[in-house]
Amino acid sequence: MFSWKKDKKQEKQVDQADLIEVSVPFDKPSTIKAPEIKQLKEDEQKKYNEVLKHFQDSNLEVAKAPKSSEKASLTSHEKSWLTRECFLRYLRATKWIVKDAIERLELSLAWRREFGITGENDIVTPELVEPENATGKEVILGYDNNARPILYLKNGRQNTKSSFRQVQQLVFFLEKVINFMPQGQDTIALLIDFKQYKVEGTTSKIPPLSIGKQVLDILQTHYPERLGRALLTNIPIVAWTFLKLIHPFIDPNTKEKIIFDKPFEDYVSLDQLDKDYGGKLNFEYDHDVYFPSLVEQAEAKQKNFYERFIKFGGIVGLSEFDLRGTSEELQFPVEQLA
Numbered sequence: 001m002f003s004w005k006k007d008k009k010q011e012k013q014v015d016q017a018d019l020i021e022v023s024v025p026f027d028k029p030s031t032i033k034a035p036e037i038k039q040l041k042e043d044e045q046k047k048y049n050e051v052l053k054h055f056q057d058s059n060l061e062v063a064k065a066p067k068s069s070e071k072a073s074l075t076s077h078e079k080s081w082l083t084r085e086c087f088l089r090y091l092r093a094t095k096w097i098v099k100d101a102i103e104r105l106e107l108s109l110a111w112r113r114e115f116g117i118t119g120e121n122d123i124v125t126p127e128l129v130e131p132e133n134a135t136g137k138e139v140i141l142g143y144d145n146n147a148r149p150i151l152y153l154k155n156g157r158q159n160t161k162s163s164f165r166q167v168q169q170l171v172f173f174l175e176k177v178i179n180f181m182p183q184g185q186d187t188i189a190l191l192i193d194f195k196q197y198k199v200e201g202t203t204s205k206i207p208p209l210s211i212g213k214q215v216l217d218i219l220q221t222h223y224p225e226r227l228g229r230a231l232l233t234n235i236p237i238v239a240w241t242f243l244k245l246i247h248p249f250i251d252p253n254t255k256e257k258i259i260f261d262k263p264f265e266d267y268v269s270l271d272q273l274d275k276d277y278g279g280k281l282n283f284e285y286d287h288d289v290y291f292p293s294l295v296e297q298a299e300a301k302q303k304n305f306y307e308r309f310i311k312f313g314g315i316v317g318l319s320e321f322d323l324r325g326t327s328e329e330l331q332f333p334v335e336q337l338a
């Protein structure tokens with residue numbers, strides 16, 4: 001269970017002369033290297049091939065929504081989402097049970113169609129969620145010590161009433177932070193700050209339990225194995241109460257990745273960390289500067305990802321390592337099994 005005792009060291013004060021001016025997301029990590037890719041064991045490769053063969057079937061149809069009986073074939077964009085690493089994430093999340101992994105993948109495909117984030121005629125657009133981020137309550141900036149792109153969630157900058165659009169905003173930023181992953185990394189770092197800020201339109205800093213559970217379900221069901229680390233800081237008593245309420249719904253593997261009230265600098269180098277948390281980045285959120293740049297960078301990365309997918313045959317099972325890279329040769333060639 002959660003500990004109410006804070007174990008937080010005093011954050012170091014960075015000299016003003018050492019601060020780095022930044023107003024937009026970093027394009028990529030500078031010197032941080034992503035972890036090496038692990039080779040599959042023989043039995044893991046066999047199970048992986050079963051999943052790959054299922055989704056390579058040209059006759060495969062998937063539900064248009066989680067509870068819909070109406071089905072449709074996979075689009076090219078959906079096939080690009082079905083990468084080698086995607087299959088492995090779902091296999092790990094289901095303890096390498098092939099049937100469960102396939103069911104979970106099909107459920108997520110149906111959910112992505114219903115939610116509107118397939119890459120074609122999307123519902124969740126920059127225009128939809130932009131009002132939610134006018135105060136900078138969600139920011140993608142820097143990379144942690146394992147080359148994970150960092151998504152800051154600043155609940156204290158809340159500027160709107162609780163609504164489904166807040167859920168859409170979080171999913172929008174999850175999709176965008178994934179675009180910023182460097183080659184070889186497929187997990188993210190969440191830095192969650194509950195400190196209250198004086199912002200226009202401020203409402204409750206703590207989301208209602210219903211939205212908290214909805215977000216948690218989306219994260220655990222449709223973004224399995226995506227969380228590398230979650231750091232929480234400035235947690236008030238009311239937030240502790242909220243966290244204790246949703247604690248029973250958190251997957252055990254996720255719980256192990258959540259760190260409470262420890263200095264962010266223990267996990268993020270100073271030149272990748274916002275000054276508000278002991279880092280060197282002199283970052284002040286300017287919506288008119290930051291948000292357009294975020295959208296432009298993320299969309300350019302996604303476009304390059306998809307174009308490389310088409311270039312290498314548009315086949316299900318291509319590796320994110322290859323699709324995020326620049327090489328003309330595939331490190332993980334894909335065999336057509338179906």
